[in-house]
Amino acid sequence: MTVVVGWTPDARGQAALLRAVHEAQVHDEPLLVVNASSGTAPVDDRFAGAAELAAIRALLDSHGVDAEVRQPVVRDVTDALLDITEEVDASMLVIGIRHRSAVGKLLMGSTAQRILLDARCPVLAVKA
Amino acid sequence: MDALLTGLSMALTPENLLYAVVGVLLGTAVGVLPGIGPAMTVALLLPVTYNVSPSAALIMFAGIYYGGMYGGSTTSILLNTPGESSSVITALEGNKMAKRGRAAQALATAAIGSFVAGTIGTILLVAVAPTVAEWVVVLGAPSYFALMLLALVAVTSVLGSSKLRGFSSLALGLAIGLVGTSTGQARLTFDNPLLADGIDIVVVAVAIFAVGEALWVAAHLRRRPLEIIPVGRPWMDRKDWRRSWAPWLRGTAYGFPFGALPAGGAELPTFLSYITERRLAGEHRAEFGKGAIEGVAGPEAANNASAAGTLVPLLAIGLPTTATAAVILAAMQSYGLQPGPQLFEAEPELVWTLLASLFVANTLLLVINLPLAPLWARLLRIPRPYLYAGILFFAVLGAYSVNFQRFDVLLLCLFGALGFAMRRFGLPVLPLIVGVILGPRLEEQLTQALQLSQGDVSALWSEPVAVIVYVVIAVLLLGPLVLRLIPGKQGPERLEDEVEELEEEVRS
Numbered sequence: 001m002t003v004v005v006g007w008t009p010d011a012r013g014q015a016a017l018l019r020a021v022h023e024a025q026v027h028d029e030p031l032l033v034v035n036a037s038s039g040t041a042p043v044d045d046r047f048a049g050a051a052e053l054a055a056i057r058a059l060l061d062s063h064g065v066d067a068e069v070r071q072p073v074v075r076d077v078t079d080a081l082l083d084i085t086e087e088v089d090a091s092m093l094v095i096g097i098r099h100r101s102a103v104g105k106l107l108m109g110s111t112a113q114r115i116l117l118d119a120r121c122p123v124l125a126v127k128a
Numbered sequence: 129m130d131a132l133l134t135g136l137s138m139a140l141t142p143e144n145l146l147y148a149v150v151g152v153l154l155g156t157a158v159g160v161l162p163g164i165g166p167a168m169t170v171a172l173l174l175p176v177t178y179n180v181s182p183s184a185a186l187i188m189f190a191g192i193y194y195g196g197m198y199g200g201s202t203t204s205i206l207l208n209t210p211g212e213s214s215s216v217i218t219a220l221e222g223n224k225m226a227k228r229g230r231a232a233q234a235l236a237t238a239a240i241g242s243f244v245a246g247t248i249g250t251i252l253l254v255a256v257a258p259t260v261a262e263w264v265v266v267l268g269a270p271s272y273f274a275l276m277l278l279a280l281v282a283v284t285s286v287l288g289s290s291k292l293r294g295f296s297s298l299a300l301g302l303a304i305g306l307v308g309t310s311t312g313q314a315r316l317t318f319d320n321p322l323l324a325d326g327i328d329i330v331v332v333a334v335a336i337f338a339v340g341e342a343l344w345v346a347a348h349l350r351r352r353p354l355e356i357i358p359v360g361r362p363w364m365d366r367k368d369w370r371r372s373w374a375p376w377l378r379g380t381a382y383g384f385p386f387g388a389l390p391a392g393g394a395e396l397p398t399f400l401s402y403i404t405e406r407r408l409a410g411e412h413r414a415e416f417g418k419g420a421i422e423g424v425a426g427p428e429a430a431n432n433a434s435a436a437g438t439l440v441p442l443l444a445i446g447l448p449t450t451a452t453a454a455v456i457l458a459a460m461q462s463y464g465l466q467p468g469p470q471l472f473e474a475e476p477e478l479v480w481t482l483l484a485s486l487f488v489a490n491t492l493l494l495v496i497n498l499p500l501a502p503l504w505a506r507l508l509r510i511p512r513p514y515l516y517a518g519i520l521f522f523a524v525l526g527a528y529s530v531n532f533q534r535f536d537v538l539l540l541c542l543f544g545a546l547g548f549a550m551r552r553f554g555l556p557v558l559p560l561i562v563g564v565i566l567g568p569r570l571e572e573q574l575t576q577a578l579q580l581s582q583g584d585v586s587a588l589w590s591e592p593v594a595v596i597v598y599v600v601i602a603v604l605l606l607g608p609l610v611l612r613l614i615p616g617k618q619g620p621e622r623l624e625d626e627v628e629e630l631e632e633e634v635r636s
Contacts, residue, residue: 037352037353038350038511039349039350039351039352039353040349040350040511040512040513041353041508041509041510041511041512042161042162042207042209042351042353042354042508042509042512043207043353043354043355043356043505043508043509044353044509045509047352047353049355050355071352073350073351073352073353074350075350
């Protein structure tokens with residue numbers, strides 16, 4: 001069993017990551033950090049660069065968690081996250097959520113809602 | 129001088145100024161985005177020539193051309209992916225500077241250098257083009273024929289990795305240009321009345337540049353996102369200025385003549401400028417490969433000066449030497465303007481307004497690029513599907529609006545597939561588009577020359593200029609072969625190989 005966390009290099013991702021580290025330590029399970037991108041734009045702010053990766057690596061090591069970081073480039077970020085939780089038979093999926101305006105949700109859809117409804121494992125939603 | 133001032137007053141009228149602003153904004157935007165260039169943008173905008181005045185449209189296109197050169201450097205420096213082929217060299221030192229925290233200085237020297245080089249280049253253009261036009265106007269059909277042949281051979285064999293691929297592409301272009309019944313005979317019309325008037329250049333240009341590129345991107349849609357280097361407002365301190373001004377001037381000196389030669393393009397002069405700056409760097413020699421400001425200042429100046437330079441053969445002789453210049457030439461033809469020496473006599477107001485607007489565009493570019501560089505970089509966050517959906521929409525709209533015939537949309541798809549296949553198999557598109565545009569005019573000059581001589585072929589080399597040009601063509605074609613035959617001496621390396629070598633050298 002593994003704790004999976006959907007992480008992005010921002011406040012939301014940071015909150016989710018810290019909580020996921022805590023869960024992994026409490027249950028003594030390995031941690032899988034997933035940072036996915038659809039790769040359709042030349043630059044994606046939510047896809048971590050070398051500096052940000054080094055920073056979370058340091059954070060994970062300082063907590064002494066057995067952690068792996070994956071950065072898949074996929075068609076659909078949400079689907080990829082759900083697929084990975086099934087692949088590693090996750091005990092828990094941790095995600096960060098935020099307030100979205102009604103219009104924003106209408107246009108872009110809600111990633112969090114899809115994850116909550118479609119995930120086969122318990123989901124822990126952390127507010128940034 | 130009077131003519132230029134009159135042109136300036138025309139260029140500063142609200143309408144023309146508006147088109148200049150639109151042009152430079154669009155140009156910078158497409159320059160920033162990798163894969164979308166000024167040639168594609170001008171091709172997509174060709175249909176506007178149906179309702180916009182010639183001077184306004186040309187001012188906008190010139191703004192796009194200049195703007196593309198500016199925008200390309202931003203992407204090169206911040207992302208290490210050149211936005212345009214002319215900015216490949218800029219990425220070498222520019223991105224290294226950015227990684228060392230000197231992105232602001234790299235952007236500043238690129239923008240100010242582009243402004244300096246663009247301004248000097250435009251002054252040279254104003255000084256040289258009318259003289260060249262006067263000189264060319266007395267030439268007869270045989271010389272024109274030879275000059276056009278030179279342009280075709282030069283864009284095909286000097287640039288690009290393979291001569292065979294270049295000439296294949298040229299042959300395709302000339303074949304497309306043959307379609308129609310303009311000579312009285314039906315050629316390649318397949319008995320289709322819709323092909324009798326030939327294939328409209330708008331359809332070909334839009335298909336090759338926009339549809340071909342969109343299909344190519346769609347085939348490689350998902351790429352690992354690149355890391356962009358965050359940057360504030362570009363600025364330079366006194367030391368950077370001292371290290372930049374000489375490379376700017378030397379870059380201009382390389383860029384303009386190379387742009388003005390029929391074998392134009394910015395690749396060669398930017399490369400030469402980089403090599404020169406590295407050789408002359410003196411105490412800063414060690415910084416090359418780690419982010420030397422000279423290595424950004426020189427090549428950036430060279431590519432802008434060469435953009436100004438390519439307008440000399442375009443306006444004075446009617447010879448396009450870059451893809452963008454070729455599409456601008458198509459726009460002039462759709463207005464019924466005959467680019468070449470007659471243009472200066474027939475349409476002085478148009479020409480001088482265009483030349484004056486180049487100064488305006490250059491100044492606008494400095495103003496919008498220096499403070500707004502971080503904003504332009506944000507464009508890189510647009511997901512490609514949205515961008516290319518828009519491009520395809522405008523491509524189809526443009527092709528349909530030519531004659532309001534579904535047949536043109538069919539042709540668009542056909543040539544779009546050709547454009548995709550050419551990218552897939554590494555065929556350069558420049559020879560094709562230059563072939564489509566110059567092919568019919570080449571034939572016209574040939575017919576005229578042979579009519580005057582009543583079919584005597586020797587008339588083709590009856591003018592001294594024609595003979596000289598044929599010698600140049602022979603040197604261009606045979607030179608590399610001969611050099612390769614001389615034992616112990618390697619033929620001149622291809623530009624692409626040289627650039628690759630340079631990149632490896634810098635990386636190590």
